[in-house]
Amino acid sequence: MIKRQYSIEELEKIANEIRQDIIKMLVEAGSGHSAGPLGMADVFCALYFAVMNHDPKNPAWEERDRLILSNGHICPVRYATMARAGYFPLKELMTLRKFGSRLQGHPEREKLPGVETTSGPLGSGLSQAAGMAYVGKYIDKTRWRVYCAMSDAEQESGQIWEAAMFAGKNRLDNLTAIIDRNNIQIDGCTEDVMPLEPLKAKYEAFNWHVLEIDGHNLEQIIDACNQAKAIHQKPTIIIAQTIPGKGVSYMENDFKWHGVPPGISDIPGEPPKNQQVKIALKELRTLHGKIVSEHE
Amino acid sequence: MAKLFQNMSNSKAHLAEKIFEKDIEKIPTRNGYGEGLVEAGEKDKRILVLCADLSESTRSEYFQKKFPERFVEVGVAEQNMASLAAGMALAGKVPFISSYAAFSPGRNNEQIRTTVALNNANVKIAGAHAGISVGPDGATHQALEDIALMRVLPNMRVIVPCDAIEAKKATVAAAAIEGPVYLRFAREKTPLFTTLQTPFQFGRAEIFLQGKDATIIACGPVLYEALLAAHLLEKQGVSVEVLNSHTVKPLDKKTILQSVSKTKAVVTVEEHQIAGGLGGAVAELLSRECPVPVECIGVQDRFGESGSPDELMDAFGLTHPHIIKAVKKVLKRKV
Numbered sequence: 233m234i235k236r237q238y239s240i241e242e243l244e245k246i247a248n249e250i251r252q253d254i255i256k257m258l259v260e261a262g263s264g265h266s267a268g269p270l271g272m273a274d275v276f277c278a279l280y281f282a283v284m285n286h287d288p289k290n291p292a293w294e295e296r297d298r299l300i301l302s303n304g305h306i307c308p309v310r311y312a313t314m315a316r317a318g319y320f321p322l323k324e325l326m327t328l329r330k331f332g333s334r335l336q337g338h339p340e341r342e343k344l345p346g347v348e349t350t351s352g353p354l355g356s357g358l359s360q361a362a363g364m365a366y367v368g369k370y371i372d373k374t375r376w377r378v379y380c381a382m383s384d385a386e387q388e389s390g391q392i393w394e395a396a397m398f399a400g401k402n403r404l405d406n407l408t409a410i411i412d413r414n415n416i417q418i419d420g421c422t423e424d425v426m427p428l429e430p431l432k433a434k435y436e437a438f439n440w441h442v443l444e445i446d447g448h449n450l451e452q453i454i455d456a457c458n459q460a461k462a463i464h465q466k467p468t469i470i471i472a473q474t475i476p477g478k479g480v481s482y483m484e485n486d487f488k489w490h491g492v493p494p495g496i497s498d499i500p501g502e503p504p505k506n507q508q509v510k511i512a513l514k515e516l517r518t519l520h521g522k523i524v525s526e527h528e
Numbered sequence: 529m530a531k532l533f534q535n536m537s538n539s540k541a542h543l544a545e546k547i548f549e550k551d552i553e554k555i556p557t558r559n560g561y562g563e564g565l566v567e568a569g570e571k572d573k574r575i576l577v578l579c580a581d582l583s584e585s586t587r588s589e590y591f592q593k594k595f596p597e598r599f600v601e602v603g604v605a606e607q608n609m610a611s612l613a614a615g616m617a618l619a620g621k622v623p624f625i626s627s628y629a630a631f632s633p634g635r636n637n638e639q640i641r642t643t644v645a646l647n648n649a650n651v652k653i654a655g656a657h658a659g660i661s662v663g664p665d666g667a668t669h670q671a672l673e674d675i676a677l678m679r680v681l682p683n684m685r686v687i688v689p690c691d692a693i694e695a696k697k698a699t700v701a702a703a704a705i706e707g708p709v710y711l712r713f714a715r716e717k718t719p720l721f722t723t724l725q726t727p728f729q730f731g732r733a734e735i736f737l738q739g740k741d742a743t744i745i746a747c748g749p750v751l752y753e754a755l756l757a758a759h760l761l762e763k764q765g766v767s768v769e770v771l772n773s774h775t776v777k778p779l780d781k782k783t784i785l786q787s788v789s790k791t792k793a794v795v796t797v798e799e800h801q802i803a804g805g806l807g808g809a810v811a812e813l814l815s816r817e818c819p820v821p822v823e824c825i826g827v828q829d830r831f832g833e834s835g836s837p838d839e840l841m842d843a844f845g846l847t848h849p850h851i852i853k854a855v856k857k858v859l860k861r862k863v
Contacts, residue, residue, distance in 0.1 A: 350647045356611040363615025394608035
């Protein structure tokens with residue numbers, strides 16, 4: 233179990249390392265999603281290093297908090313965070329999407345201990361999280377909590393709202409869901425593809441406690457998760473405003489980077505492909521030029 | 529029990545004494561599901577039962593009355609139900625999800641594929657009102673493809689009980705299996721032709737009648753029609769072996785191949801599309817391991833429709849006269 237208390241500065245440093253891991257993994261894999269994983273690095277860092285009770289050396293520990301990743305395609309961020317937390321060696325990250333790897337293109341519970349469920353097809357994570365939370369609250373009366381990370385675009389699927397209704401009806405106050413509100417999806421901006429707003433009002437109407445935060449502010453992420461623990465008789469949803477591609481200037485807020493890694497193709501308006509990886513890693517390493525001592 | 533039939537009947541099968549008498553008791557297989565849930569629920573506190581607004585007609589209400597704290601009503605939301613159950617299974621429970629087969633595993637097929645089968649989650653799926661014998665409700669509610677949908681999923685097992693007694697045994701057996709199971713039940717009252725003594729073991733086909741000229745392999749309540757056909761054929765001097773292949777996946781290859789290598793002619797019988805159903809499964813097996821003529825009784829690539837169950841079963845060619853014809857046809861094809 234991770235017992236150490238990390239300072240915000242330390243957490244920020246870990247989140248930055250996770251972002252660099254993500255870029256390196258995607259480059260090595262030659263395919264995969266860039267924008268979502270980079271955008272959720274702070275949330276995952278906060279969950280694994282400051283919020284959840286879990287034990288990297290004993291992934292099946294009964295008393296652990298459960299994290300369901302509903303939008304499985306952002307799994308590089310989960311893998312990188314798990315490796316940083318000590319679930320498996322960092323070098324295994326380089327097997328992402330390769331034949332025989334435990335790090336499947338979309339996460340599989342049967343392959344990698346610590347991945348609570350298999351996901352990829354959007355919209356079914358909240359149901360599974362609610363099923364676990366129901367068992368925790370009503371059947372086994374346990375102390376562990378359930379977290380569910382979702383994308384914003386998957387709020388377009390009907391099953392999410394079936395699950396939202398169920399969690400509201402059953403007052404699953406041991407369930408905290410986090411929406412990656414980055415406003416993009418494969419075909420464009422969410423509000424053009426299928427408007428989601430007013431998202432807060434929708435969840436409130438389904439009997440949820442709703443918090444809106446800056447998804448890159450580690451203090452806010454941790455505070456919101458702690459506040460959720462204090463809410464009784466309602467599940468909590470944290471709408472985390474995030475920047476897709478966060479940390480790599482040319483990827484930020486650009487839906488073209490939803491499903492492609494850097495360094496694979498020349499994209500109009502983007503840096504040439506042989507420069508993409510270099511720029512991304514340098515920006516992350518130097519915190520966008522704040523560290524000036526680095527020379528190449 | 530008719531004398532001729534008694535001679536053919538496998539004494540170890542312990543079939544009902546009154547098997548071909550007019551006053552044989554009739555009960556829907558779904559009742560056996562409800563009773564099985566109660567029995568399994570008494571033994572195993574991990575069992576939860578989920579229902580999508582059909583507690584009376586799926587008979588999950590039997591469990592609800594006994595164990596209200598372990599019954600979960602999810603409303604008209606079959607997709608949510610499948611994934612909720614997956615989450616519950618991953619948290620150590622043994623959830624049964626109950627609905628009509630047209631909706632579960634029909635509507636929620638992807639949720640079952642990913643969150644139940646690929647996760648290898650310990651979820652049991654009970655599809656009630658399967659087949660055309662649903663009757664007047666019509667094609668929308670007559671699941672004819674559910675066996676096929678479930679049979680192609682890795683990790684999934686498929687059981688189709690033939691009467692309410694077997695349905696209860698199958699439900700109890702499913703609860704004891706670690707991993708996903710699909711159980712198929714019917715709406716209509718059908719004959720109770722097995723007994724408490726009739727053996728039931730998951731994955732093992734039972735020889736209900738012994739014969740030498742042809743093998744009928746059947747599952748579900750239409751197995752009764754197969755027995756009736758065999759009984760009438762015996763009077764005409766044709767000796768038919770009848771297998772109860774309640775477990776469609778995994779098929780009991782050993783029993784089937786033993787019988788078929790003896791009779792060298794096969795008729796499959798089911799209340800489901802032939803494509804992807806028991807007929808498909810048996811044909812796949814025999815084409816590889818023991819190629820012999822096969823005739824399939826089942827629904828032939830069409831949807832159901834409204835009507836009385838008896839009318840429909842006859843119109844779709846699923847009753848004993850059709851089975852008799854199929855046996856005669858397969859005998860002509862025998863080399």
